[in-house]
Amino acid sequence: MFVFVVLSLSSGLGYRFYNQPKLDVDKIAPQTLTAPSSANVEDVKTTEERRREARSGASAVWVDDPVINEQIHQNLQQLFTKGNQIRENLDNFPFVKTSVLSTATQTYLRQAPEPQWQQVLRGLDKNSNLTGLNSAQQLAVKKLRTYRESNSSQAFAQLLKAIAQARQRYNISLKALSAMSKDNTQSVYAQPETLYDATFLNLSDTDWQKTQIQVRQTLDRMLAQGIYPGLSKTNLNSAIGMQVSVSVPETAQPLARRLLSDAIAPNLIKDIEQTKLIAEQAAEAVEPAIVSIQKGEVTVKAGAKITQADFVLLDHFHLSQRGIDWLHLIRFSGMVGLAVAIFKLVERRIYAKLRPSDYLLILLLTLSAPLLIFLTKSFTGLPAIGLLVGSFYGTAIGGTVMVLLTILLSMGTELSWHYLVPSAAGGILGGLMAGQWRFPGREALRTREELATLGILIGLTQGVVYLLVNTAIAPLWYAVLGAAVLNGLAGLVWSILALGLSPYLEALFDLVTPIRLAELSNPNRPLLKRLADEAPGTFQHTLFVATLAEAAARALNCNVELVRAGVLYHDIGKMHDPLGFIENQMGGINKHDVINDPWKSAELIKKHVSEGLVMARQHKLPSAIQAFIPEHQGTILIAYFYQQAQQQQQNTEKVLHESDFRYDGPIPQSKETGIAILADACEAALRSLKDATPEAALAMVNKILKARWQDNQLVDSGLTRAEMSQIAHIFVQVWQQFHHQRIAYPKL
Known part of the structure; x- marks a missing residue:
């Protein structure tokens, strides 16, 4: 069998060795070979490799994703909205006409610390000395004095009031920015610098509006050009800086760079279908690798290593010496x-x-x-x-x-x-x-x-x-x-x-x-339905035996499904004469009392095995299921009728042979059928127990199992003494589950 299997598998699996070339690629040519005729031969292997390389080397097609673009625009708009909310507290800037105070002077007066502002106010006195003030303070004092000299005191007071209000609004906005900066620092998503800082507050309204317009236009240009996934942050910021430098006011360029850097994201995705199309087009564009040769030309020289092109020609001219390797x-x-x-x-x-x-x-x-x-x-x-x-x-x-x-x-x-x-x-x-x-x-x-x-x-x-x-x-x-x-x-x-x-x-x-x-274990199978109808007592006996055997099989890691199905069919032979078995007599007349011949009764009992095998074959049950029918009885002695025969034999001359009262076997040949013979032997005894203690039940089960062991019914089953003890405990546990105590209900 081993030789047959090896030869069969070798000949079937190794068919590539039946037609192997002796002159293959990278081998040394033993002699110089010439082309017997002119030929142009396609090198299929090389062609396929080149086409595979063309497919893998094809460039991906990138397209912008409208959804991502819309999300980026929304992000930028949210940043603008936040900036507008910050500037709401500033009111208009410049807060007075630039003809009255220049933008630089207004910027200084609005953000100057309180001590410097007080120094400016003292400097407005005609007799005050300006030497202790810095250049910005001196310029501011001069501008204010000039305005005071050319305007009424009421107008000058209004100007000072406007400056004070602007300073107040500026300080409120500055505190809001500081709080925002603190929150960003404590956040998991903290950035090295705050998006909006003090320089943002010094932008004029005109510059801020222009910045928003230019940043949007810059974003549109960059998204139109496309941002590739994986683009480094450094390169992205460099591109942003170049775009901003030519369109945004110089004072707002740092802010514009931060806004774009925060809002922008890669917006290109691969167009899979187009990329596949281009890859296939690239592969189709690859010309077949053709090896040409003229009649009489040398295909390969003696002693030279055979190349792929040489092998293609040798194989074409049947010079590669193919055969069984x-x-x-x-x-x-x-x-x-x-x-x-x-x-x-x-x-x-x-x-x-x-x-x-x-x-x-x-x-x-x-x-x-x-x-x-x-x-x-x-x-x-x-x-x-x-x-x-x-x-x-x-x-x-x-x-x-x-x-x-x-x-x-x-x-x-x-x-x-x-x-x-x-x-x-x-x-x-x-x-x-x-x-x-x-x-x-x-x-x-x-x-x-x-x-x-x-x-x-x-x-x-x-x-x-x-x-x-x-x-x-x-x-x-x-x-x-x-x-x-x-x-x-x-x-x-x-x-x-x-x-x-x-x-x-x-x-x-x-x-x-x-x-x-599982299909055979379905109680609606024809044979099992017949058993339930024709021999209901046997069917109930079968169900309890199956419960005992299944629990034992699961504990011993046996084939649970096989045990369940096998036990369900083990007594189908009793349908040949259901009343010959006490579980089906339902308290009626015992058929064996009428027969009154233990030899005939034993034959009737033994016949449920042979008849069961006939039924199993008629219904095409698997042999693994059929094995449960004879092996669940093994060669055990039909003790009841054997004892009757012993008593009658004393009064007659009839020869008593123990073999007449033993089943024909065989004894269990697997653990599964071994469990079945034990469960079948214990079922009636366990069912008869009502008020017994678990200890008494275990003693009785052990006695039955010991009898089967000593009768040599389990020598071929593979069951061990330790497993026998385990089976006994499992049978008792199942019995306890079936006979658990219930409360006493009052009589109505």
Whole structure:
């Protein structure tokens, strides 16, 4: 079997070695070869590489985003609104005509500290000396004296009042700016400098209005030119400074730079469709790489290294000496043998009992991958293979098969890794997720809807991995986005195909999957409905046995779904004669009292096993389910009728053989059927207990389990003594749940 599997896999997975050229690229030519005829041959490999480079090197198309532009304008308008709110407290500036006081003098008088302002007021006295004042103060005093001399005292008083009001409003605005600066400093978003500072208060209303207009126009120009994402702050500020210097009043330029720097942001986005179009146009514009040669010209000289162009010509003229590469094929066969050995190691490690038909199915599914690659050059079917193997044989087998198959495909086929890696990712995910029920404590995927959801996840994984793998080559990820979507859809299609094939493979190869077991456990199945109708007592007995066995199977990390389904069908044979079993007599006449022959009664009791197998085969139940029918009784003794036979044998000459009163077996061959025989033995005893204590119930269960152990019914099941003790405690716990105490209701 090992040799057959290795040869089959080597021949299927290693087909690339069947037609390998001896004179390949980078090899040394053993002799000089000439062209037998003139030819112009396309170098497909070089052409494809150049087109791939053209796609990846295509420049991205950037367009401005209207939404971002609108947001930037809104940000700038908010900054202007804040500035206008600050200037509301200033009133108009200049606050008097410039013919009375110059703008510079008004600026000084409005912002001069209070001591300096008092010095100016004292300087208005005709006898005061101006030598202690600075130049700005002296100029202000002279201007004020001149105005006083040429105007009435009332007009002069009005002027001083206007100056005082302007100073008051200025100080209020200055305090507001200081408070704003303090808040900015304490904020998480604090900036090195306040956007609006004292110089902003000294702008005239005209300059402020002009600044707003020019800043808006500057912003429009810069947005029209476009701001690229990733543009450094230094370069952006430099561009802002150049724009501001030619349009904004000099006194307002620092403020304009700060406003634009705060409001502006990158507004260009990539136009994916246009970029893809340009990339494809660039690829299409690449001329095919043509290698030309004339008849009689030297294709390659002896001793020279064969280049790609040389190989194209050699292969065209059938001079590359293609044939079976035995050396590499033998090496590949060794790798296949190692992979098979690893598979067997994993199988033994997890105690999987695979049948020859299971090996055949895994082999066929594995060989379908290279067949698809050979036919399609791009599709592998790995998602479907992973999902099927995982759901049939569990996570360990599914994951191992997919990882080993991926490695062998990369070595034995010529499929590009751009296609292999995404498909392998989907296949490995399917193998691991579909078979998660093999992990202790993990529930199975019980419905095909859950597997369909897994198919969607496989498709997404395959698409994303394809995008990541190909983005590593083409920086313009959106150039391969369409192919990634198609690859994801392909993964989904493979999953759908696997779901469609699953029921047929289950029936053809006699497989039990969690989903099939869940379907068989449905009480509306025809056979179970017949059991409930024709043998209701047996059906109730079956339900309680299933509850006991399922709890034990879950605690021992066995196949819970198999135990539940197997126990539900273990007594279907009792339908051949329901009244022959006491649970169906409902207090009526005992049929065996009428028979009054323990040998015939024993035959009738034993017949429920053989008849059960006949019914199971008629309804095409899986062999794993059929195994519960004989193995749940093993070869145990039908003690009641055996004792009757012993009593009657004393009065007759009839020979008593113990084998006549034992079931035909076989004894349980797995932990699952071993649990079933124990649960079946304990069910009647536990059901009969009413007011017993848990200790008494445990003692009784241990006695029954001990009897089965000493009768050698469990030697082939794999159950240990420690597990037997654990099973006893679980049975008692389930019994307590069914027979919990209830309050006594008063009589009406």
